[in-house]
Amino acid sequence: MAQVSTGAGEVLLEARGLGRRFGDFVALDGVSAQFRAGRITAVIGPNGAGKSTFFNLLSGALRPTSGTLLFGGRPIAGLPQHRFAHLGIARSYQITSLFPRLTAHENLRTAMQAFAARYDLWTRRDALRDLAERADALLEAIGLAARRDRPAASLSHGEQRALEIGVALAAAPKLLLLDEPTAGMGPEETKAMVALLRRLSEERTILLVEHKMKMILGLSERILVLHHGRLIADGTPAEIQADAEVRRVYLGQSGGYGHA
Incomplete structure (x- = not known):
């Protein structure tokens, strides 16, 4: 299936009444939202709000028990997860999943090779010579050219x-889903990651889950707030900061917005 072609500002991904149950437990309850191309959107909420379930549905890791999901206007809910990648949806996870003994360059080249080869059992992998150059270009884009052979x-x-974000970018996705990209980072590493995300957002749509509110408010153009599996707010950082319900259930009445 070919990748979706969507212009900047057009609706790239749309959730309509998206829900997920685990037995009698409702993890996500009828969430509807549109995500437009070329923007950075954050999903926030307290623990147990349904953020991970929402992300798993958007990435194809889970199938919804209600509602539907559209990508470029096409229904994709229920498709195998690898089809999401071929359509142009990539995800990085909170837990690093790199090949530790391979170099930075080899990790990216391997990811590109796996996607390019797909089910081709006959093409020699060393014949895909352009992958090395593409891996070098991606290392430059993510700021790791100097670590190429580490x-x-x-x-x-x-x-x-x-x-790991570079690995997710190996398939040249239109939508990049990031699960807590700054988890475990200090201030300087967080600053570097924010700069990277800003650069990447110039060419693709980014949707992320994060807990660092100061970062979210400064980076995101739009914020969705989940609570008990329901969408309780959807707006700009300024609108979210002014929302009394958000302050009550997540940020607190004072000081909550300043946390790193």
């Missing part, structure tokens, strides 16, 4: 997170 295990935590 094993992934020897990179700093922040560098490993950047490399």
Whole structure:
């Protein structure tokens, strides 16, 4: 299935009444939202709000028990997860999943090779010569060109997170889903990750789950707030800051917006 072609500002992804049950437990309850191309959107909420379930539905890791999901106007809910990647949806996870003994360059080249080859059992992998050049270009884009030949295990935590985003970018996605990209980072690494996300957003749509509110308010153009599996707010950072319900259930009445 070919990737979706969507212009900047057009609706790229749309959830309509999206829901997910686990037995009698309702993890996500009728969430509807549109995500437009070329924007950075954050999903926030307290623990147990349904953020992970929502992300798993958007990435194809879970199938919804109600509602539907459209990508570029096409229904995709229920498709196998690999079809999401071929359509142009990629995701990085909170837990790093790199090949620790492979170099940064080898990790990216392997990811590109796996996507390019798909089910081609006959093409020699060493014949895909352009992959090495593409991997170098991607290393430059994520700021790791100087770490090209370093094993992934020897990179700093922040560098490993950047490399994992590079792996997600190997398929040249239109939509990038990031699960807590700054988890475990100090101030300097967080600053570097924010700069990377700003650069990447110039060419693709980014949707992320994060807990660092100061970062979210400064980076995102739009914020969705989940609580008990329901969408309780959807707006700009200024609108979210002024929302009394958000302050009550998540941020608190004072000081909550200043946390790093």
